[in-house]
Amino acid sequence: MRNSSRTTTLESRFPLLAVENNCIISKEGDITLCFLVLLPELFTVGADVYEAIHSSWNKAVKTLPDFSIVHKQDWYLKESYSPDLEKEEHSFLSRSYQQHFNERPFLNHYCYLFLTKTTRERMRMQSNFSSLCKGNLIPKEIKDKEGMRHFVEAVSQFQRIINDSGYVKMHQLNEDAILGGEHDSGILAQYFSLDRRNNVPLQDMALGAEELRIGNKRMVLHTLSDTDDLPVTVSESKRYDRLSTDRSDCMLSFSAPVGLMLSCDHIYNQYLFIDNSTENLKKFEKSARNMHSLARYSRANQINKEWIERYLNEAHSHGSPSIRAHFNVFAWSEDREELKQLKNDVGSSLALMECKPRHNTIDAATLFWAGIPGNAGDFPAEESYYTFIEPALCFFTEETNYQNSLSPFGIKLADRLTGKPIHVDISDLPMKKGIITNRNKFILGPSGSGKSFFTNHMVRQYYEQGTHVLLVDTGNSYQGLCELIRGKTKGEDGVYFTYTEDNPIAFNPFYTDDGIFDIEKKESIKTLILTLWKRDDEAPKRSEEVALSNAVSGYIERIKSSNEYPCFNGFYDYVKGDYKKIIEQKEVREKDFDLANFLNVLEPYYRGGEYDYLLNSEKQMDLLTKRFIVFEIDAIKDHKVLFPVVTIIIMETFINKMRRLKGIRKMILIEEAWKAIAKEGMAEYLKYLFKTVRKFFGEAVVVTQEVDDIIHSPIVRESIINNSDCKILLDQRKYANKFDEIQNMLGLTEREKSQILSINQDNDPSRLYKEVWIGLGGTHSAVYATEVSTQEYLAYTTEESEKMEVMNLAHEMGGDVEGAIKKISLKRIKGLESKDN
Template structure:
């Protein structure tokens, strides 16, 4: 049986001739320059910024010469997430985090821009003159070399205008990126295979039957906007996205967003703007207007069209608008027949969301697909375009993209708000380098139940695994699981958890150092500590008392430094003052009213051997915390103890300041969570003010976490020292405080854009995933909402639910104290329950 089907080779029909000097040259002598476009991230752009982007596009397009074509092509291709291993050894929690997202589907987005210089004749050709309909293609020669040079100059101006806009960045593609290499496919190969994969592209058979176009197993459907009647009565640069807006805030997306990232299927959204001779277009319009006027008595539609044409001409002449031709289309594809029907309907419904009339085109699919080949925009059929103004045409441009990974090697892993896949975010180093922030300090505000403890655990876990020294001050056992996990992994060398228990109280030795050296700051911290034990907060020491105390501390340090056999501790200091230092001040004839040594010893006696608090400053564990990388001070049990709390908080500050001073070139962080009683004392407040102002000079950052709005409103320490010196502000769900959020906004200096982003938190969470969203603002200029989604293993490690913590502890005891094994068992049990629930739902459906 003879095959009667018409078949042709791609080689014979291929419309491109070569790529020379970064320009794509077609066989019809069209020149095209290709760019990759970097758009702003989704949900981070305001209405004013969309207006600014719109104005930049208009300004740039106006520099292009007549008979140019602007083709903006947005690719949206479904891919699956591949875990980032990096080749280095990962911790148990890091591995579980990456596995949690393994093979999760997401919609990848790439945006390309093609600027084409063609001719007047090519710009007006119909679909039957497409290269697909010609028997053979004979390459033509570029005759007007000056026009080509002017076009390339205009392209450079176009690129400079867009890059200077601050919202959109263009990167010109080189020859290899267009044509490909032996290792990587080029843009043309990717288009013919409808794939963004950087691996080897496989070219498959292309079936060009109208209505049944197919590339390999991928069936294509095409929806077009090719008539002014298909558009709504009014076009705008942006639209209100209701799902993430409230009655007090707006979430804005570009007008074309419904056929962009909001259309969750494989598709390409192509936007064309054809720049013809404006004078010729207006003359043609004038002629059409006169013809319709003369025929108006035969048909009322002629009168209506004549009136619209006159309005178009009036707008063009009165406002100096540039008349252009425009076309937009959405090519979507699927391999399964049921999925094909679904995406066809979804595309139509998304166009309807834009108030456009969806036109499912079954006739011109092959021709419009062919015109979308990079560099082949000159092959576009003129009858598929409509006349409008440049301002309206640019409104149809898609204006946002997915969240991008930070190029910085340091950062944290957050989840993309739209796709739910990990994204690398640097909120410390790169913003500092770029001048977005001037310090790395962070202020975290989130009410109870907003996911605050999960976020902070996730933050410090990421920082610790990248070499940061972390000191945590907590009052709710929020970090007990993570600290124990680190303690077990390092075999007790790290992960130090210090808390007060009756049978195992907090114990320190302020006179112990690994090196045996006492620098100025160590001496001053000891003096401040003893002064806190000696005097009440409202009782200031005299100058003579300060000198006497300083002399006692320095004399004792000289003694223990000279005699290494003496074990330094507070007991030794007390005995030294009662005997040796008493003799010294008697020799100096220091009067009792200047320094009452007996009164001094009487006040310090509770901390001496046999006293009520003799355990506090006489630890026999010679532990110097300076070189420990993860330390948690749990103050919950001593939060109301007027004796222990000031002492412990001073020791905490001394520990961190020692890290600041001694650890050169090492990143360090102090995180204070819900410790407001500890912050209220006079001595502590001075430490906090000093810390927040100077920690940046020592490659460090201070983080304060709170859940009550009243804390930041009522505390002058927080208001003056912390908020003003924290360039990174992190807020979680604030819907509880929506009625008084204006006060929070004024206090934190938030813009209306940031307010809108914060109030959109958790408004449209994906029902199939468990996560909480968090807003991160940097320097008042860069901000975005991310998702804190953790693995099941991380969940049970970070959880603050008492029942879950007790169950983990019970399983750990059964496993011989192995917390990792207990967490793994709990995580697997929970995943099994979720699988059973999912199976049950599917069976019911």
């Protein structure tokens, strides 16, 4: 007797029989293979890539046999960011960052593909024959086992074609992913609960014309199931005006409006029904003849005949298989009022695709039932329309949200659409994958573009992950961060060198913590003294180099064998005394080494001289062991004596780290100071650094804000840009008229140009952030948001009034910069909360 009750159990109507060999088998004998699909990230690909992806889908679908169903199911779920605040390695700023984003809402995306082999009868089944309407489901035997084997082989080819495209990846789901394991719920349980959380209990379901409900979640359904509802033309991609300019186009897939751009809980189902094309075309031929014979009775018949003829002509002239397609959007909410808004939102999104929104209530239940993974064979045929593969594929969504890098090393940025924190590796993983061949970075951003914020944010995270960071600055951009590190490490780290009249910059090139003077250290000292002794245009003689080398080695031997405090004064005394005697004993001629001239030229740096403080620092500090060092050289960048010496010390300090710190990551970041360094004959150091640093697990970073510097400087062009595989650009709207020159200089593609010119075009006014473009090796690029917490803002700020507020309060609190930042940030947060109320 037929079950006539309005209530039944899921078990009695469940259309699936088993999962075997990672395949879903339905009670009607259909077999389905399930895949997780990884799509390109939003805003990262151009029209050419969308066209390539579309072509790959087209080739793959054509490999499937007749009576196959392609069911692509995209889930878009509103989730909240949940940081791990219990990690012990979180620093004060890192914890502040995580708390700032705690419970930040975002739309997450999951994409599945179900490939089903069914029968001719099932492909033509109407909604009243759905398994949902049957009283009893008797499992059927799979008769065409050979056909099933061919189908599995075809699916393997399908997967290979998609994966070979390089843009989309398909991974087959195993039984645990389908049915659920000990700790994870499978895709079936997720579908019946509309929830991807683990161990969510199944709830009662109401599937009817009046209401579509699972638990407290009520659904609305919009369908594209009739050619009258479709746009006149379709394409692989479409211009996204909000991030486009008159010089560039930001592209999204044609169906993006019902994908990530629709910010609500929803599922977008895309179906392609691979029918027997020959049978379909014969049916259309017969229909065209009938329409022709009835044309004199109705003009509509004549028009229909013409449309059928056009369809047949397209099929025969291009060899396009005739298929059926259907697309629908399920959106849901627990709030009835919100559900009304969702109905309008989904309709508006479909209208953006130039489709006619159709709110479907008649077949909503059967369409939901057909959407069960592995149950596409239950799809009601009357809800589909005839088309070809290529136009149907235009309705596939082809992008996903930003994904975290798999590498443990990286920096935290934010998704530009939703503001969710993203872990991005721009150094190690790209090197392993061969995307880049060095870790060097070139950063370009005009004043006010957020350049200092990004660089502060980057170097802070590098430092916290064990990197030795050396910064050369000309504007106190890193003072706050350096003071914070110094306070946290109780003076053991966070070294800030700057020049003032009261506290001039001072070093001691002869001091080492471990008393080891290796070849690199000796060469460093020799280079420094040679710079003091000789002019830039005056090359030393071979005999002078040997004499200087012997003098340095002799003084180092004296240091090792006595308790004498090493410094430049000691070296000068040694040369004037003991070394002079050695020279005389060896009868070294004056023309080979003029000792008097040597002492006379170096006298200003000796005790009582004008610059006696420069190389005789009494602070016992070996920069080799310091992990965060800032050289602020704004006050001396034009000084003809101090600047070359300081530059030598900076470069030698990093080269010493580079060669001696084996297996330890190190970074040198040179702000606008690179212009001064290049002028003073130090270009060779820059060239050497950018070409060599990659061999020592290091990276060199140059930051600039002047476009003309890149366009006209051969050092930047030949040494820096050519040896920087990672390019980072901030808002370039100030340089819009010059951007073609920048594009040519940096070797940017049109897609990369479009991404860069979209920066800050459509920022969310409810969030405070600046966007940044990161390009890797000319092949991978994306725009991210640099959004930080109030505490990080106060540590990074270059606004003098804010910086002075922090420093003055820290001085009152005994130098506690962290405490000052906490106090000011708490005050600001309370002020914002009261303002909102």
